[in-house]
Amino acid sequence: MHELYFQKFNEKVRLTETEQERIKTYLTYKKLRRKQYLLQEGDVCKFIAFVEKGALRAYSVDDSSAEHIIQFGLEGWTISDLYSFLTGEPATYNIDALEDSELVLISKSAHEELLLTMPKYETFTRLNITGAYLAMQRRLTSIIGSSVEERYQDFIALYPHIAQRVPQHMIASYMGLTPETLSRIRKRISTNK
Amino acid sequence: MHELYFQKFNEKVRLTETEQERIKTYLTYKKLRRKQYLLQEGDVCKFIAFVEKGALRAYSVDDSSAEHIIQFGLEGWTISDLYSFLTGEPATYNIDALEDSELVLISKSAHEELLLTMPKYETFTRLNITGAYLAMQRRLTSIIGSSVEERYQDFIALYPHIAQRVPQHMIASYMGLTPETLSRIRKRISTNK
DNA sequence: AAAAAGCATTGACTTGAATCAATGCTTTTG
DNA sequence: CAAAAGCATTGATTCAAGTCAATGCTTTTT
Numbered sequence: 001m002h003e004l005y006f007q008k009f010n011e012k013v014r015l016t017e018t019e020q021e022r023i024k025t026y027l028t029y030k031k032l033r034r035k036q037y038l039l040q041e042g043d044v045c046k047f048i049a050f051v052e053k054g055a056l057r058a059y060s061v062d063d064s065s066a067e068h069i070i071q072f073g074l075e076g077w078t079i080s081d082l083y084s085f086l087t088g089e090p091a092t093y094n095i096d097a098l099e100d101s102e103l104v105l106i107s108k109s110a111h112e113e114l115l116l117t118m119p120k121y122e123t124f125t126r127l128n129i130t131g132a133y134l135a136m137q138r139r140l141t142s143i144i145g146s147s148v149e150e151r152y153q154d155f156i157a158l159y160p161h162i163a164q165r166v167p168q169h170m171i172a173s174y175m176g177l178t179p180e181t182l183s184r185i186r187k188r189i190s191t192n193k
Numbered sequence: 194m195h196e197l198y199f200q201k202f203n204e205k206v207r208l209t210e211t212e213q214e215r216i217k218t219y220l221t222y223k224k225l226r227r228k229q230y231l232l233q234e235g236d237v238c239k240f241i242a243f244v245e246k247g248a249l250r251a252y253s254v255d256d257s258s259a260e261h262i263i264q265f266g267l268e269g270w271t272i273s274d275l276y277s278f279l280t281g282e283p284a285t286y287n288i289d290a291l292e293d294s295e296l297v298l299i300s301k302s303a304h305e306e307l308l309l310t311m312p313k314y315e316t317f318t319r320l321n322i323t324g325a326y327l328a329m330q331r332r333l334t335s336i337i338g339s340s341v342e343e344r345y346q347d348f349i350a351l352y353p354h355i356a357q358r359v360p361q362h363m364i365a366s367y368m369g370l371t372p373e374t375l376s377r378i379r380k381r382i383s384t385n386k
Numbered sequence: 387a388a389a390a391a392g393c394a395t396t397g398a399c400t401t402g403a404a405t406c407a408a409t410g411c412t413t414t415t416g
Numbered sequence: 417c418a419a420a421a422g423c424a425t426t427g428a429t430t431c432a433a434g435t436c437a438a439t440g441c442t443t444t445t446t
Contacts, residue, residue: 139333179425341433371435373395
């Protein structure tokens, strides 16, 4: 039920059986059907979600009601509107399930208590956010400095599992492109080699 | 000499005089003249730099030798090629001074030792990286979801002090635009209201 | 103090992505 | 299982940003 969560935890910070049991008391488990929302824009984000199984996306909706995917969350990844979670402000992102999914949730009070009382949890949290920061910086660098072709190829190389499971128009959205443009770029890439 | 560093530290995690003195033994101080490099692409990034005074930029250079600014570092901010610092891989960014600057540096071994032996330092680190993550996420969201006009206005609203101190073509670079385009956008904004 | 370098602006033109529209295919749903 | 919804592709056109080039101004450098 929390296998993957603790596997990932132990890869970063080694836990004893007892510590693991203790952390379990702070976690809740949630199943989500495809298309169900974990979070809707405007609500306060009450959890950080760890994806045990399935796939989710976080996205914002602009004035012309176009969706912009800011993040995918597949097995082993964490997904949340962190700003809303930390500040208690209304969320600016929506999060919903792309497939039937199973999540490990941690509430704000649980998160805060673990941070204060369990150094290993703080270390785990620090390493997670550091990884997320580095991943996002890579993405930003490639948006600012590379051609769309390169960016798409980098994306495929880096996240082949996402490319396989997620419809192409969502990858376009993640890249800040229209579906038509991405389709043409794929064509250009495949004919030019 | 380290006033601002400890001011920021204390805003996040309260330190005793003794703790402060202990941390000081791990820090070094460095002055940089305008245009001097703190880090060059290809070298390994040996420090995290905290800006006590002055202004720096981190940027990458693409195939056509165009510069892309990934981050500014003004007083009170931290600047580094974090990926290179953490992994020991060659840096992909350059960092140089936009003005004569004064920096508080922490080396990797100092950083690691403090993380292991001083919980407050780990908390400080976690809060810093969390703040950096949230700032970058906001930037990414606005790149993906907003028009260039909006993005420029948001930038000015959020970082008025940067806009005042940094040449306009660097703001264009930070936004992923050419200087000409930014100039035209400013004109459009000023005439349309 | 003069020369050089750096910077912002403007104009003319080109290029790349968005938009609008249509088609065929596949997956979901009632 | 039939209808509907979702999806990828292609074509024609529009529009926004990039490129190239020139000018005038300001700041640095010598």
